[in-house]
Amino acid sequence: MIANYGYKDGSGEYYISIDTDKCIDCAAERACLTACPKQMFEIIEDDYDDQVAWIKKPNCRTLSYDCADCKPSSGYTTLPCITACTPGAIKHSW
Amino acid sequence: MNAEVNAPTAPEKKEFWRWQESVWVDETKDWKTAKIVTCGIDVGSVSSQAVLVIDGELYGFNSMRTGNNSPDSATNALAGIMDKCGMKQEDIHFVVGTGYGRVNVPFADKAITEIACHARGANYMGGNGVRTILDMGGQDCKAIHCDEKGKVTNFLMNDKCAAGTGRGMEVISDLMQIPIAELGPRSFDVDVEPEAVSSVCVVFAKSEALGLLKAGYTKNKVIAAYCQAMAERVVSLLERIGVEEGFFITGGIAKNPGVVKRIEKLLGIKAMETKVDSQIAGALGAALFGYTLASKKAAAAAA
Amino acid sequence: MITAGIDMGSRSVKVVLLEELDVNGAPQLKYGVKKVHIMMPGDLDQDVSAEKAYDEALAAAGLKREDIAAVFATGAGRGQVAFAKEGVTEMTSGAKGAVFMFPAARTVVDVGAEEGRGMKTDAEGKAIDFAGNEKCAAGAGSFAEAMSRALQMTLKEFGDASLQSDKTIPMNAQCTVFAESEVVSLIHASTPKNDIAKAVLDAVASRVCAMVRRVGIEGEVVLIGGMVHNAGFVSSLKNAMGVDTISLPDMPEYISALGCAMIAAERQH
The missing domain is CATH 3.30.420.40 (ATPase, nucleotide binding domain)
Structure with a gap:
């Protein structure tokens, strides 16, 4: 399952998508949890009883602000969450 | 404590945004002869539904406006339908809560997200050909892609912004002083189809709508421009998860042809028809999940 | 020379008339005549509002249209000001006006009725970056x-x-x-x-x-x-x-119109 967390508003589209099939048996030992400087990732049990990561609810409405520090204009060339997720489950839409 | 603040009391005025509440029971069935009775409760931000499923088949539902708190709304929704068919709470084997207030359903055996429930409900209502589901709720908008079993394969939910939600439509209905159920039909009663209002934001769309009225647009034409904007917005959400044939719309706005017809036109796909009230999809899905879980439990007990 | 800057916002029109004076051989700017016209949603068309605010500003200053060397417009609705010679963005005019009021300003925050933005400016009041x-x-x-x-x-x-x-x-x-x-x-x-x-x-x-x-x-x-x-x-x-002080100009809603009038003056040289 592809789970998209985020929103679209007047200023643009901001989604972090998580491919839960790649996330279930995490090969990176849940590195996303500590990689994100804002600690936005969390492990939950989803509706199909799988243990997967999601984005904490309040962050889903503020992604454009929350991720601003990691985006290229602030010096990062790669995003910490995407780098940490070696199975490649995490994607950003913007 | 500084508690002298009183909520502004609503003056006696017509509530144009108010939509119809409803109760329905399938009179051809008898729950007393059923093996398993399950219930799904969907406590949304705006509306709450209770759906009864007997032996995996839809039996009845109650749809009403959500009150001040989730537990009461859940209780009232369930009481409404139980009264109608003379059922007591102990007659129900399994209750699943879903929706925004799902963790606050006091008598629920399990809580499941509305994403999974809508997919399951749509799969029942529209059959196993359903692939793309759009749920336009009161305060959010969900785009879901599912497989032939009604299992979610891709989804997104937008609850950050009122644009593209029922709440956004209620704002316009109030602004235009037109009952919400009339918005759709009125939006087609225009000389030429106007362009969509340019503002995505509901707050800005409101000022834009007033400007259009001033510029000589009829109310119907302003409504049409707003419906078009709403359609364009939800279509962009659907495109993110990928649109496939077998398109099903759930939630309150499914009842607004002004938005639905425009979405169909933009996508070039017709939405599937259903005889059942589109607003109950989430609660129905929850009740069906309840049926699966209750069956497993019964099988385990028998073994 | 007198120039005019018109800031066509979402809710109001702001007009600043600016006079460039020659004091002992050094050019100096004098502003002071300003006029605001508040628009309600669905009020007059924007171009009519701009005309009205401009005429009121001129009348208050005892000036006629022919006394004004150039009229520039800024703001979201700048395209609606038919009588403006040129339009400049809100970023350009806001940074210009803010640095005129506070020469050490390098970060300009502009929060109006329908928009908010942050700008980075240089010592000349030229906007370098904005969001x-x-x-x-x-x-x-x-x-x-x-x-x-x-x-x-x-x-x-x-x-x-x-x-x-x-x-x-x-x-x-x-x-x-x-x-x-x-x-x-x-x-x-x-x-x-x-x-x-x-x-x-x-x-x-x-x-x-x-x-x-x-x-x-x-x-x-x-x-x-x-x-x-x-x-x-x-x-x-x-x-x-996380800053101790934020400088606040006394006529905050006119800063963009002022910056706009300054740019109009500069471009006449």
């Missing part, structure tokens, strides 16, 4: 205005009320429409008005601050635009940005 959101009401004055209405307060009272609170209540809703319901539930829960006001202004400030951070905070920080009049917002913004 803003013009398409969502959440990061602008209208968010605070809608919430003050729910509390049955004016925006000014709302700002003053927030200064009386030291509580930090997070607002969950980002959208203005949803936040209205959230404020109503806070009222129902007997939350003191002061605390609600602070929660709302903190929320706007944090969004504005996030935009400013995208361009970086450096040098003197100046706030322009109508929200300067809201003391509660200024205080919330200071906290959010």
Whole structure:
């Protein structure tokens, strides 16, 4: 399952998508949890009883602000969450 | 404590945004002869539904406006339908809560997200050909892609912004002083189809709508421009998860042809028809999940 | 030489007439005549409002249209000002005006009725970088205005009320429409008005601050635009940005019109 967390508003589209099939048996030992400087990732049990990561609810409405520090204009060339997720489950839409 | 603040009391005025509440029971069935009775409760931000499923088949539902708190709304929704068919709470084997207030359903055996429930409900209502589901709720908008079993394969939910939600439509209905159920039909009663209002934001769309009225647009034409904007917005959400044939719309706005017809036109796909009230999809899905879980439990007990 | 700058905002038209004087051989600028015309939603067409505000400004200064060397327009509706010779962006005019008022200003924050933005400027008042959101009401004055209405307060009272609170209540809703319901539930829960006001202004400030951070905070920080009049917002913004002082011009809503008139003067040389 592809789970998209985020929103679209007047200023643009901001989604972090998580491919839960790649996330279930995490090969990176849940590195996303500590990689994100804002600690936005969390492990939950989803509706199909799988243990997967999601984005904490309040962050889903503020992604454009929350991720601003990691985006290229602030010096990062790669995003910490995407780098940490070696199975490649995490994607950003913007 | 500084508690002298009183909520502004609503003056006696017509509530144009108010939509119809409803109760329905399938009179051809008898729950007393059923093996398993399950219930799904969907406590949304705006509306709450209770759906009864007997032996995996839809039996009845109650749809009403959500009150001040989730537990009461859940209780009232369930009481409404139980009264109608003379059922007591102990007659129900399994209750699943879903929706925004799902963790606050006091008598629920399990809580499941509305994403999974809508997919399951749509799969029942529209059959196993359903692939793309759009749920336009009161305060959010969900785009879901599912497989032939009604299992979610891709989804997104937008609850950050009122644009593209029922709440956004209620704002316009109030602004235009037109009952919400009339918005759709009125939006087609225009000389030429106007362009969509340019503002995505509901707050800005409101000022834009007033400007259009001033510029000589009829109310119907302003409504049409707003419906078009709403359609364009939800279509962009659907495109993110990928649109496939077998398109099903759930939630309150499914009842607004002004938005639905425009979405169909933009996508070039017709939405599937259903005889059942589109607003109950989430609660129905929850009740069906309840049926699966209750069956497993019964099988385990028998073994 | 006299030039005019017209700032066509979403809610109001601001006009500044600027005279360039020659004092002992050194050119000096004198501004002072200003005129504002508030537009209501669905009011007169924007071009009519601009004409009206401009004529009133000229009349107040005892000038005629032919006395003005050049009229430039700025703001979201600058394209509507038919009699303007040129249009400049709000970023260009806002940075120019802010640096004129505060020469050390390098970070300019502009919060008006329907938009909020952050700009980085050089010593000449030239905008180098900016970030803003013009398409969502959440990061602008209208968010605070809608919430003050729910509390049955004016925006000014709302700002003053927030200064009386030291509580930090997070607002969950980002959208203005949803936040209205959230404020109503806070009222129902007997939350003191002061605390609600602070929660709302903190929320706007944090969004504005996030935009400013995208361009970086450096040098003197100046706030322009109508929200300067809201003391509660200024205080919330200071906290959010983590700065001790934010410079506030005395005629904050006219800074863009002033900058615009200055650019008009420069381009006549």
